[in-house]
Amino acid sequence: MKDYYLIALYIPFVAMGMRLLRNAFQNLFSKFIHRGIVADSKHGFSAAGTGVLGSLFLFSTSIYNRLILNLLPGRLISIEKAINLSTGSLLGSFLIVLIFLKAHIVAAVILMLLGTLGMIWSKKTKIKLCSQILFAFGLVIWGLSLGQFGSYSQITNINLWYALALGLGLSLILRSSAVALIIGIWTFGEGSSVSPFMFSAGVILGGCLPEIIAANKGNTDSKQVAFFIFCQRIIAFVMAVTFSLWLQDKNGVISKLDVLMFFGFCLIIGVLLTKIFKKLIFKIARRLFPSEEYPEEPKLNSDHIGEETTASIALIQARRQVGKMANILERIFTKVRTYIENDIHPKSLAKIKDYERVTDNMKEEVENFLLVVMERSLTVSETNEIVVLIKLVDELEAIADYLDKLATYRTKFEEEEQFSPQHKKEFLEIYDQVEKYFHDVMSSLLNLEQDERAKLNKRSNKLKSDIDKMRLRQANELKISNASSSLVLTYSDMIIALRKIRGHTRHISNM
Numbered sequence: 452m453k454d455y456y457l458i459a460l461y462i463p464f465v466a467m468g469m470r471l472l473r474n475a476f477q478n479l480f481s482k483f484i485h486r487g488i489v490a491d492s493k494h495g496f497s498a499a500g501t502g503v504l505g506s507l508f509l510f511s512t513s514i515y516n517r518l519i520l521n522l523l524p525g526r527l528i529s530i531e532k533a534i535n536l537s538t539g540s541l542l543g544s545f546l547i548v549l550i551f552l553k554a555h556i557v558a559a560v561i562l563m564l565l566g567t568l569g570m571i572w573s574k575k576t577k578i579k580l581c582s583q584i585l586f587a588f589g590l591v592i593w594g595l596s597l598g599q600f601g602s603y604s605q606i607t608n609i610n611l612w613y614a615l616a617l618g619l620g621l622s623l624i625l626r627s628s629a630v631a632l633i634i635g636i637w638t639f640g641e642g643s644s645v646s647p648f649m650f651s652a653g654v655i656l657g658g659c660l661p662e663i664i665a666a667n668k669g670n671t672d673s674k675q676v677a678f679f680i681f682c683q684r685i686i687a688f689v690m691a692v693t694f695s696l697w698l699q700d701k702n703g704v705i706s707k708l709d710v711l712m713f714f715g716f717c718l719i720i721g722v723l724l725t726k727i728f729k730k731l732i733f734k735i736a737r738r739l740f741p742s743e744e745y746p747e748e749p750k751l752n753s754d755h756i757g758e759e760t761t762a763s764i765a766l767i768q769a770r771r772q773v774g775k776m777a778n779i780l781e782r783i784f785t786k787v788r789t790y791i792e793n794d795i796h797p798k799s800l801a802k803i804k805d806y807e808r809v810t811d812n813m814k815e816e817v818e819n820f821l822l823v824v825m826e827r828s829l830t831v832s833e834t835n836e837i838v839v840l841i842k843l844v845d846e847l848e849a850i851a852d853y854l855d856k857l858a859t860y861r862t863k864f865e866e867e868e869q870f871s872p873q874h875k876k877e878f879l880e881i882y883d884q885v886e887k888y889f890h891d892v893m894s895s896l897l898n899l900e901q902d903e904r905a906k907l908n909k910r911s912n913k914l915k916s917d918i919d920k921m922r923l924r925q926a927n928e929l930k931i932s933n934a935s936s937s938l939v940l941t942y943s944d945m946i947i948a949l950r951k952i953r954g955h956t957r958h959i960s961n962m
Contacts, residue, residue, distance in 0.1 A: 461594040461597040462634055464591070464593055464594025464597065466625055467590060468589075468590030468592075468594060469587070469630045471586065472584060472587040472591070474828075475580045475581075475583040476508045477509055478830060479577065479581070484509070499538050499539035499542075500539060501539060502535065502537060502540040503542055503543040504543070505540060506539070506541075506544060510547060511547075512543055512547070512629060513626060513627055516541075517662060518767075519533050519537055519676070520662060521665065521673075523676060524670040530672050533672075537680050538683070538722055538726075541718055541721075542715075542718060542722065544629045544658070545714065545715040545718060548633055548636070549711060552636075552708060555592070555596065558592055559589045559593035560589070562585045562588050562589030563590060564589075565582070566585035566586025566588075566589060568582070570583060576831065595637050609644075611646060611695060611699065612649070614647070614649040614650040615653040618631065618632075618635060618652065619653035619656055620653075620657070621653075621654070621657075622654045622656075623660060623661075628655065628657060631657065632651060632710075632711075632714060635647060635650045635654065635710075645695050645698045648694065648705070648710065649695040651713060652688055652691030655684055655691055655714070655717060655718070659683075659684035659685075671741070675733065675736040675737065675740050679729075682721075682725050683725045685721075686720065686721040686725065687718050687721030688721075690720050690721065691713070691714075694713070694717070762824050762827045762828070762829050762833045765824045766824065768820070769817055769820055769821055769840055773817060773840055775813070776810060776817070777847060777893045779809060779810055780847055781893075783803060783807065783810075783851055784854065786799065786806070787803060787854050788883070788886070790858050791857070791861050791875070792875070792879060795861070795862065800858055800859075800862060803858045807851045811851075814844045814845065817844045818841060821840060821841055846959050849951075849955045850955045853948045853949075853951045853952045854948075860941050860944050860948065863941050874942070878921070878945070878946070881917060881918055881921060881949060885956070888953065889952070889956045892959055893959070911956070911960070914953050915950060915953060919950070
């Protein structure tokens with residue numbers, strides 16, 4: 452019975468070590484994960500390879516898949532790419548277990564010692580994270596090494612269906628199929644029983660349930676992709692159970708590597724069969740989860756932040772939403788220009804105001820989302836990025852407000868007197884320069900060097916000077932032409948709104 456106390460001792464070591472590994476890898480490789488998810492992959496194999504690496508860097512297939520499912524409601528990735536990424540991450544779970552197939556207590560002690568020294572003595576964030584990774588690796592290996600000292604005959608010879616239930620339950624409790632399989636492989640050890648195979652079948656099935664739960668909070672796309680993942684898992688599960696029952700009367704010693712290869716083989720069969728019957732699976736998925744006739748505008752929802760997802764991963768969604776907000780502003784710029792030039796129509800004005808309301812809602816969504824992210828453990832760089840993103844959406848929303856005001860002022864101007872062709876031409880020339888300035892700032896925002904920022908600021912100063920000169924010159928011309936005071940004031944407000952847009956754009960370039 453004493454040997455069984457070791458299980459209660461080493462399982463927490465393994466689970467805690469994997470949690471530390473996951474958090475450290477998320478923080479250290481968040482940029483790579485971000486680039487991998489948002490990059491346009493022309494080939495499915497490329498996206499699948501990204502999924503393999505992504506699940507390794509997160510040290511969790513389940514978390515990586517939940518991240519993918521959480522990005523679908525915002526239409527930040529396509530269904531096709533989500534499938535390829537999740538397929539790769541499924542195969543990544545095999546590699547995660549392979550890393551810990553060999554464990555030695557001496558290596559564990561050395562890794563924990565090096566990790567502890569790095570975390571204590573270094574002040575640099577990256578070195579601290581690397582040290583945390585070393586310590587976490589040591590902690591997992593220490594736990595697995597402790598498990599070797601026990602003899603678990605009652606578990607190794609357990610009934611096959613009990614082994615299945617044990618694998619399913621442990622996978623759900625730990626919320627990680629990889630961690631559950633690692634613990635199972637080391638607990639069962641080597642023997643003639645096929646219970647480890649049936650245990651791995653339970654792990655395969657338990658691994659997809661968190662994704663299904665996460666998909667329920669998403670939209671139709673999330674549910675369809677989750678159904679595809681479920682089909683991959685259920686096929687692998689059926690294969691694992693079938694082979695386990697077939698092998699139970701066979702003789703031979705089953706090693707740790709045999710269990711892992713069996714696990715990987717079943718997953719590959721699941722992936723290949725779902726690839727072959729992909730069209731049929733999605734035909735069923737669309738019947739089970741039909742697309743909405745009028746799909747809702749994608750929103751950034753704090754409910755989509757998984758409990759185990761760190762801030763670095765949650766910020767991926769926030770960055771993408773801010774990018775979409777900037778794209779909407781580009782559309783508003785185009786529509787306002789058309790409206791000022793020759794499209795004085797109530798429907799056109801209503802469309803501009805609709806877009807402006809969308810930016811208001813997006814600003815509120817991003818701010819609420821980031822407030823939830825701030826409740827998590829943050830590095831200095833993550834804190835700074837959240838502050839920048841909050842300021843950025845505030846500036847973007849202010850620009851949208853002034854563009855809306857420009858259209859409103861243009862309507863008032865039309866009601867009182869025709870916009871003279873010369874004044875309109877001069878105004879639109881400056882307007883085009885401001886729009887180009889905004890576009891250049893947003894295009895180079897993520898990679899803005901000091902020299903480029905200085906050039907943009909120089910352009911901003913010239914724009915400000917040109918706008919002020921135009922305002923004074925045209926105000927005098929309107930007065931000379933005996934224009935009404937309300938007309939002069941309205942036109943002045945239009946030019947001031949344009950100057951404000953330039954000012955808020957400059958604030959963005961200086962972030």
